[in-house]
Amino acid sequence: MKTLQLVSPLPPSVNNYLNYKVSSNGRRKFVQAYPSEETKIYKSFFTDYVKDQMNEQEWEQPEKGKLVFVKIKFFLDRKRKDPNNFL
Structure with a gap:
């Protein structure tokens, strides 16, 4: 299984x-x-970032209807934040 890692x-x-x-x-x-x-700025940045990383990491987009496993890790700063708010 090939993975795509994003930061x-x-x-x-x-x-x-x-x-x-x-x-x-x-x-x-x-x-x-x-x-x-x-939100608009972040979405624009993240869309371009994912496309660039897919090419750089030679990751192919899965076929439509295929299952994709997503694992997310949050590294928060010292302020109290709820990671569920970022999903």
């Missing part, structure tokens, strides 16, 4: 992942969630 900075936490705004449709108001700027 990445921590993604935005759940608290910073989305921003919210109040929108209206006529007289009805509703809350709309949208990705924060930090």
Whole structure:
């Protein structure tokens, strides 16, 4: 089994992942969630990083419908953080 190893900075936490705004449709108001700027930057970085690492490590994308095992390790800084917020 071939593995793809990636090292990445921590993604935005759940608290910073989305921003919210109040929108209206006529007289009805509703809350709309949208990705924060930090989230957009991280997603763009990580997508390019994974593609580069797939080429560099000669890792082929699995066939559609195949099982892929993902193992994640978090190395947090000294601040109290919940790793579940990063999944």
